[in-house]
Amino acid sequence: MAERETWSSRVGFILAAVGSAVGLGNIWQFPFQAANNGGAAFLVVYLAAVFLIGFPALLAEFVVGRNTEKNPVDAFREYAGGSWGVVGGAGVFVAFWILSFYSVVGGWVLRYAGGSLTGAYFGDPSAYFDSIAVGPGALALHFVFMALVVGIVALGVEDGIELGTKVMVPSIVVILVALAAWASTLPGVADGYAYYLDPDLGTLAANLPDVLPNAVGQAFFTLSLGMGAMVTYASYLGDDDSLPADGAIIVVLNTVVGVLAGLVVFPVLAAEGIGFDTAGTGAVFESMAAAFATLPAGGVLGLLFFLVLLLAALSSAISLLEVVVAYVVENTSRDRKPVATVLGAGIFLLGAPTAWGFSFNGVGALDWYNVLAYNLFLPLVGLGVAVVVGWTQGARSTRELARGSGGSETLGLAWLWALRTVVVLALTVTLVLGVKTILVTAGVLDPAVLSSMPVVVALAVAIAVVLVGGARRVAGHGV
Numbered sequence: 001m002a003e004r005e006t007w008s009s010r011v012g013f014i015l016a017a018v019g020s021a022v023g024l025g026n027i028w029q030f031p032f033q034a035a036n037n038g039g040a041a042f043l044v045v046y047l048a049a050v051f052l053i054g055f056p057a058l059l060a061e062f063v064v065g066r067n068t069e070k071n072p073v074d075a076f077r078e079y080a081g082g083s084w085g086v087v088g089g090a091g092v093f094v095a096f097w098i099l100s101f102y103s104v105v106g107g108w109v110l111r112y113a114g115g116s117l118t119g120a121y122f123g124d125p126s127a128y129f130d131s132i133a134v135g136p137g138a139l140a141l142h143f144v145f146m147a148l149v150v151g152i153v154a155l156g157v158e159d160g161i162e163l164g165t166k167v168m169v170p171s172i173v174v175i176l177v178a179l180a181a182w183a184s185t186l187p188g189v190a191d192g193y194a195y196y197l198d199p200d201l202g203t204l205a206a207n208l209p210d211v212l213p214n215a216v217g218q219a220f221f222t223l224s225l226g227m228g229a230m231v232t233y234a235s236y237l238g239d240d241d242s243l244p245a246d247g248a249i250i251v252v253l254n255t256v257v258g259v260l261a262g263l264v265v266f267p268v269l270a271a272e273g274i275g276f277d278t279a280g281t282g283a284v285f286e287s288m289a290a291a292f293a294t295l296p297a298g299g300v301l302g303l304l305f306f307l308v309l310l311l312a313a314l315s316s317a318i319s320l321l322e323v324v325v326a327y328v329v330e331n332t333s334r335d336r337k338p339v340a341t342v343l344g345a346g347i348f349l350l351g352a353p354t355a356w357g358f359s360f361n362g363v364g365a366l367d368w369y370n371v372l373a374y375n376l377f378l379p380l381v382g383l384g385v386a387v388v389v390g391w392t393q394g395a396r397s398t399r400e401l402a403r404g405s406g407g408s409e410t411l412g413l414a415w416l417w418a419l420r421t422v423v424v425l426a427l428t429v430t431l432v433l434g435v436k437t438i439l440v441t442a443g444v445l446d447p448a449v450l451s452s453m454p455v456v457v458a459l460a461v462a463i464a465v466v467l468v469g470g471a472r473r474v475a476g477h478g479v
Contacts, residue, residue, distance in 0.1 A: 010241055015169045017233050018253045022172055023316025024105055025222040026258040027309050028284050031265040033218050035276045037211045040199035045215035047255070053426045054219040055251050056418045057382055058230060059401060060389040062243045065234030067400045071327040072228035075235065080388045083474060087384035091228030094377045095323040098227060100351035101369040102320070106313040107141030107355070108133065109306055112285060116292070116302035125289035134357025142355040143348055149317045150344035153325055154337040169315060175308045176260040183267040192270030196262050209453055213433040216426065217374035222254055224316065226381035228323040242405035363441060371441055375434030383427040390419035391468050392475035424468065428460040
């Protein structure tokens with residue numbers, strides 16, 4: 001069996017984890033999720049979800065990873081007993097699933113970076129996107145993007161992932177800050193800032209059942225939670241690292257990048273008179289391309305923007321592939337390079353329907369992959385992690401959190417009970433609303449069903465109580 005690798009430094013781990021979190025979810029997904037869900041209203045719920053739900057959940061994944069020093073499946077088996085390996089296994093599956101369509105979008109980024117140099121999308125940005133989003137060209141670039149990801153992961157933790165993210169993450173932040181500063185100088189940007197930063201609380205309250213699952217899903221997606229990535233990365237950590245401090249840095253940096261992306265996208269759209277409601281999976285590509293096509297030095301600005309997208313896509317994609325590779329390498333005698341290659345090929349095949357443009361029940365494959373990830377897979381795995389760490393291994397979890405941090409018992413207990421209550425209930429509510437979204441998308445449920453938040457919360461509380469009770473019985477002891 002191959003010798004297990006580690007990070008060369010604490011900074012290397014933080015940048016790798018930030019790189020995992022700072023991905024297409026921040027720059028591609030965040031703007032169109034915000035546009036689809038009321039702009040600033042979505043931002044309010046998203047920020048609350050990141051700090052009240054995402055941060056405790058991130059620490060839970062760190063605790064399991066560092067305590068066991070294993071891949072997600074073996075980590076949960078050791079941490080809470082053999083039957084709980086299913087939580088880690090689900091995380092590995094989610095990483096495989098998300099990377100399959102994430103890679104297709106990565107291929108779009110490659111095409112647009114090249115198009116910025118040649119001005120290919122300047123003539124008709126919408127038609128350009130339609131021509132490259134699906135078909136043989138999209139499939140080919142999906143393959144190229146996956147080949148880049150496989151190449152980095154095959155080099156290993158220190159020489160591949162850590163070295164790559166040490167370059168990528170600072171570059172992303174610097175370029176985004178520059179673009180946001182430039183965007184603020186454009187004429188007519190006030191409407192963009194107002195839409196993005198001035199929430200209508202009445203609208204938010206009226207649409208909370210629709211906004212909440214998307215905001216929580218976005219928080220989990222951008223923090224790489226529920227997909228085994230943070231368990232895997234933390235498993236390469238040393239005992240002297242402070243998990244709360246590292247987690248706080250990662251959450252703050254990730255949130256800053258997401259907010260910066262909005263400070264680039266919405267002012268540019270406002271300045272060019274492009275409607276915020278043109279959201280969709282291709283919204284950032286079409287809308288930003290349309291803006292760059294009319295701006296002075298638009299080709300250079302477009303290249304910088306899509307370079308940020310490319311670096312972000314790669315930094316997250318390598319973490320997702322590492323989840324799957326770590327599991328196989330640690331349970332076989334296979335070398336990392338062929339394992340990464342074979343798994344990359346499998347992910348490419350799973351993403352092929354998205355790249356080719358297949359649809360199911362009138363809904364495109366990319367939308368289906370995305371809605372299942374956001375509304376079902378991520379909250380379901382996150383809920384499993386919260387229950388295992390918070391309710392079946394409470395004492396062990398707080399001890400592990402305190403290692404290397406000098407944290408007080410009060411801090412540990414506050415985190416534990418936030419995990420047990422706020423996170424479990426919020427993820428259960430999100431899961432109930434997410435399942436509703438999936439059934440509505442499939443055309444088997446009326447959108448009016450479960451439109452009342454009190455009903456949703458009551459149902460979620462009942463489900464959470466049953467789930468926690470069952471988990472405690474499986475664990476074989478009280479907590």
